[in-house]
Amino acid sequence: MRSFTTIFIALFCLGFVFGQTQGNDVLAMGRKVKKPKILSIEECKKIAQQEYNLHLGFHQKDTANYNLLKGAAITDWTIYLGIDDLPFAVEFLFAKHGLGVFTVVVCMRAERRYDILDGGSILMTEVLKRHPDAEAKLTISCLPQWFDTLRNKGYEVDERTPYRLYYFENLSSHFFVVFDLKKNGKREEVVIDLYNGFIQNIMPEWKTLEDLKRAQINFKPEPLPEMPKPKEKQEPKGKSSFPPEGKWEFSVTGVPGFLMSDLGKECAAVACTDVMIYWDNNGYLDDSDEQTYANDFCAYWGTNGRATYSQIYSGMPYVAEKHNDCYVPNGGGIRENASWAEAIQYFEALTQELGAQHPMVLNDYWPAPPHANCCIGLYGTGDDKSTWRYYRYDGINQLPQPLTVWRSSDQKWRPTAYVSGYCVGLPTVVWTSPLKGDENIDIGVQVQIHFSKKMNTSSVESQITITPEYARSYQWDPEQTTLMIIIQNPQQDLKFLTQYTIKIPATVEDITGKKLDGDKDGKWEGSPEDDYLFSFTTRGPKVSFTMVPSTHIESKTGCPPPNVQFTKFSRAILENKERRPFKVSFTAQESGEGSYELLVNELNLPEHATLCTLALKLTFTGNYHIDANANFSESIQGRDGIQITAPVDASVITQISCPNSPVPDNDWPDDNYSITNPSYPTPWFIDTESKVGILLNGFCAGMGHLLGRFKIPTVLVNTDLRILGTY
Incomplete structure (x- = not known):
């Protein structure tokens, strides 16, 4: 049964709206606009049910989540007004046995039918393991937390004080409450940010409803930043594998999802901390707590947790290195006017990261200001982009929240940019050149060894051995991950037809002091298990x-x-x-x-x-x-x-x-030629640049010496017409 408070809110909003409007036109921000057609609650319920069914379908293979969601029904809802003071959005709560499991916000405007607005949340079994008291709730449920703050500021307010609810999709918070309150005997309009403000009970920057409407009208999304080039460029090879047919989902499990109120930091620091703790819990980094990571990000940026895309991209490796590991970042972005081909390339790269169990920080550039989320998944149905959703933690709600990928309202992509990557853990040898077991290798080869992490160069150089030995020096790339073994004297090179064996002992270290995992089993076992050896054989002489x-x-x-x-x-x-x-x-x-x-x-x-x-x-x-x-x-x-x-x-x-x-x-006539005195009085001049050829058969010696008498150089030609002495 829906609560009395919610019924009162809905009736008050509708009463306010229809009490203020007459005829077909309404007054909004000093201009007349045509009154839109408003969908009924029953019509909106059907849209909400479709969205619920969509989510339920994605979890059919996940028995635990499917059973948690299956059988839920709409038990409550709240209506929000738009900029024209008419019903604009309705938030529905789906509950099961008294437990809220899913919320969704539906646009009530007929011209935007089946438009799911951002907002809402979904309860998952993984969340319940960490937060047994977690459940999905309507946004309005946080309003009572504001009453003490308002009273402390001198306002006369209690639970019976009337208010109006608004939803502004161009503002990052979306959900707002407007009060007409008395303070020192005077009436004053007060705006409450329901979504973000209640975290620290801080009043929003918009003081009045007029301010909110002006911000909505003047909204301009921040342009997508120039993104650093990924270390490993991810481009679809051949025919794209994205999107798959039917219902599909790419998701990462085990991401904590901290709240901004938990850490006392803003969105970027919280999202980055989610990613770091995920890797820490999986055996990487140095087992620090979440507050330490959040503080480290803030110290690096010099803020209380806000950061630009480039700051996040550089901050992740910085903090990981501080905690004894190497984080290899990757990233990408999509602009709102991106072509289908550009979008496919972006989402294919993004799903490769999620499929590899790499959580990411997703910067959302559509609201104002941009907001950082911890993205843990992407799902949809075939190539129907209207069904595509990000799963993300936004630092406000404990539960994963769907975020639309395609803006149905204006037929554009939601501009986003992600920073993903992975912690490397123990250093390993990724590849060598020559490869292990290679043969016929040139004697001038410069051996290369590529490690997975930034290495302690002196540790490697002092311990590496080569059998048989040869004079050499070492050269590293700027990242200190690729070692090149330089032959000391190139004129001598290596020996022909010789097998060389290179041994990298298990005791070599990366810059954090972690030793080599030679057999790549994720743990250090010492020598000989984690020694890395490879051999190659040089070619014969030409x-x-x-x-x-x-x-x-x-x-x-x-x-x-x-x-x-x-x-x-x-x-x-x-x-x-x-x-x-x-x-x-x-x-x-x-x-x-x-x-x-x-x-x-x-x-x-x-x-x-x-x-x-x-x-x-x-x-x-x-x-x-x-x-x-x-x-x-x-x-x-x-x-x-x-x-x-x-x-x-x-x-x-x-x-x-x-x-x-x-x-x-x-038989060749020159093969029958007999000569009794081979001691010619003149030399034979051989020059591979000569245009006169002597065939190596029969009379060759005599002809060569005869021409040599007149100092005419010749070139030797084999019976297969190959010029000797050339390549």
């Missing part, structure tokens, strides 16, 4: 070895006749594409009827060089086979100044043979 000619054939009829001895010579073509020199030694293995002589046993191959040298003398009488090998080795200057010779497993094998079978008629 060197090549070719023997020319690779095949010697005496005639088209086959191998030499019996008891006839032949002598042949082959040249070695060596390429080095590295920026370090190599020492090359030659070996060979033979089989068949013949013998060989190495004309050169060892030579130095300079960096970025190509050499052609006479290397092998062959003497054979029949079928003969030989494998020639070039073994490359590099010299690396050791850290102790001693030259260390490091063999490289990069030998190249060339086969030289005389087959014992007839040769096809289409």
Whole structure:
């Protein structure tokens, strides 16, 4: 049964309205406006019931909340006037077994049918666990708290004193009471802010009803601020996953929802404290109480809890760091004229944060002045934006309160901007470059290690180990989260074909003194569980070895006749594409009827060089086979100044043979050429920039030396037409 007080309020408001209006026009702020069509209470009840059903549907999968809400019915309501002194809004209370579980404010103007105004609240089982006495109440229920304050200020007032109720949607408080009171024998109009003012019983800045109406008419929403660029840019990839079909909800559980009256601070400090305590209760930060966090935010901003968007964005990491953790902020905003595509991008990013269980501070720029809320959810039905609602704690009510996303009154988005993020906890290794187990890594690689938190650089640098060791230095990014290991002498780089193992011990620390969680299980267990190791293997050297000619054939009829001895010579073509020199030694293995002589046993191959040298003398009488090998080795200057010779497993094998079978008629004619004196009187000039190419087959040596006699440089061309000595 509705209370006598509420019935009296409703009758008084209606009596005041219709007693003051005549005909089709009413006087409002000195101008005539057409009298609007007012919906009846029964029509408004149907709209309120639809909104209740909408909320009930969202909680079908949440058995506890669904059972708490199911079966509630309207038990009470209050009517509020608008700027024209006509009924504008009605607030309904849904109760179950005498417990208020849901309130909603419906616009009574017919031209804005099914327009849910901001206000109202919803009771949830999670709230009841923390506040067993919590319940949804009509806003007017706080009015008695004002009587002592008014009497102390000299006004004559009691529970029977008549008043008028107003709802101004452009003002952040919305709900107002106007009294005509006596003070020192004189009549005086007194305005009470029902929504915000009762927290500390402070009179509003608007002294009279005329002031309120003027503020409503002159209202201009504060423009959305320029927002810092998120550290991790969130953009939909491919087709957007938002909004889902049917009824959907993204929400965070376990957010405390403090009141401004609890902390004695204003909205931003309270909303930020809600977020910090959420992370503190989940094992992050340093287990401080809510008052400490609220005080820290106020001290950082230099206010009693009000803050701009940018101050909130920078304040969250500052306070988290003060409490021994790292908070990584993220954010975004939506302007009232945003396109559908822009809105989808905004809400998809926002729901990604909520889906990851990251509560956020939501700055609402539609009322005046802007208001900070702790947002814990977003829900709706498909792409019907008129059903989309934020769930938020606003610091006034213990209960989560729905906040409309789409302004049906003027078909615009509600301008909002959120600051979200997460506490990192124990530092972890997020990624490395090269990756764990990578192979064929360049010898000039600068290893990078990215941590989840800002690290104590000296702690990391003094404890990290690399096997095998190499001379190095360290470089950090400005955030102190990414370490780059710089090779001390780039001309020497790392060793070829070598596995390097990097170990980051569990005892390295972030800037707050927390040690490394190497296995990412959320707890520190020490070594070896939380040591982080990764290995990579370097590539082989870019060197090549070719023997020319690779095949010697005496005639088209086959191998030499019996008891006839032949002598042949082959040249070695060596390429080095590295920026370090190599020492090359030659070996060979033979089989068949013949013998060989190495004309050169060892030579130095300079960096970025190509050499052609006479290397092998062959003497054979029949079928003969030989494998020639070039073994490359590099010299690396050791850290102790001693030259260390490091063999490289990069030998190249060339086969030289005389087959014992007839040769096809289409054999290359230059393969049959025989030369008895390979000692040419003039050098062979090789230049990879030359436009004259010598094919590495048959006559190549003679042609090269012949052109060299006239100092004409040539370039060596392999049988696959690849120019040797180039990349």
